Amino acid sequence: MNAYNGQRIGAATVALGIAAGAFDLALDYTRKREQFGRPICEFQGLQWMLADMDTKLCAARALVWHAASGAADGFPDVAEAARAKLLASETAITVTNDALQIFGAAGYSRERPLERMVRDARMFTIGGGTAQILRTVLASHLLGRRLPQTRDGYVKADTAAAQRS
Numbered sequence: 001m002n003a004y005n006g007q008r009i010g011a012a013t014v015a016l017g018i019a020a021g022a023f024d025l026a027l028d029y030t031r032k033r034e035q036f037g038r039p040i041c042e043f044q045g046l047q048w049m050l051a052d053m054d055t056k057l058c059a060a061r062a063l064v065w066h067a068a069s070g071a072a073d074g075f076p077d078v079a080e081a082a083r084a085k086l087l088a089s090e091t092a093i094t095v096t097n098d099a100l101q102i103f104g105a106a107g108y109s110r111e112r113p114l115e116r117m118v119r120d121a122r123m124f125t126i127g128g129g130t131a132q133i134l135r136t137v138l139a140s141h142l143l144g145r146r147l148p149q150t151r152d153g154y155v156k157a158d159t160a161a162a163q164r165s
Contacts (some may be wrong), residue, residue, distance in 0.1 A: 002073070004132040005081035012064045012081075012088035016057070017125040019088075019095040022117045023053050024098035043145050046102060053095045060084075060091040086134040089124035096121040 025049060030041035040046055065089075067080035076084075096118045100107040107114040125131045140147045 002075035004129065005078055005125045006074075006157035008081040008085040008134075009064065009068050009076050009120060011124055011128045012067075012085040013062075015085075015088045015092040015121060018124075019060070019118050019122050022096040022099040022114060022121075023050075023057055024115055025112075025117075026053070026102045029063040031102055040102075049098050049102060053098050056094060058090045060088045061123065063087050075134055079138055082129070082134040082137040082141075083128065085124070086131055086138070088132060089121075092124055096130055 027092055030046055030050065031039055033040045035043075043049075064084040067076045067084035070077060070080055096114070099114055100118050101114070106112065109115060129137070134149055
């Protein structure tokens with residue numbers, strides 16, 4: 001299972017790279033694109049979007065760095081890796097979607113890299129542990145108990161008794 005933790009940090013790092021690239025494109029676009037005779041970076045609504053995108057990126061980057069740097073036995077802690085991948089992957093979706101919103105229809109074109117970034121970001125909430133599984137991993141860690149996920153949603157009595165012995 002330790003290898004999953006390393007993979008989760010790797011996936012979080014790639015998700016962050018995609019998000020950072022989308023942010024850079026959006027930032028540059030707001031400086032160059034003009035509407036009503038001025039660059040759109042002067043519009044307060046877009047300024048707030050950029051500030052939120054930057055804040056989310058910085059938070060996710062710090063969490064990924066923290067998880068990666070704390071790998072004592074060569075692999076990150078399971079909870080740290082889960083937190084990092086969860087936040088980085090969801091940040092990638094938020095930031096790429098916000099960048100697409102800033103670009104408008106121009107960002108949706110296959111002629112621009114942003115369209116692919118939006119599609120690629122989605123993969124990181126699925127592969128290597130879905131966002132829901134990562135939340136279960138974290139809850140197990142926080143509660144100090146295994147939280148098995150079965151088709152019925154609980155551990156059958158005979159299975160629970162066998163696990164205790």
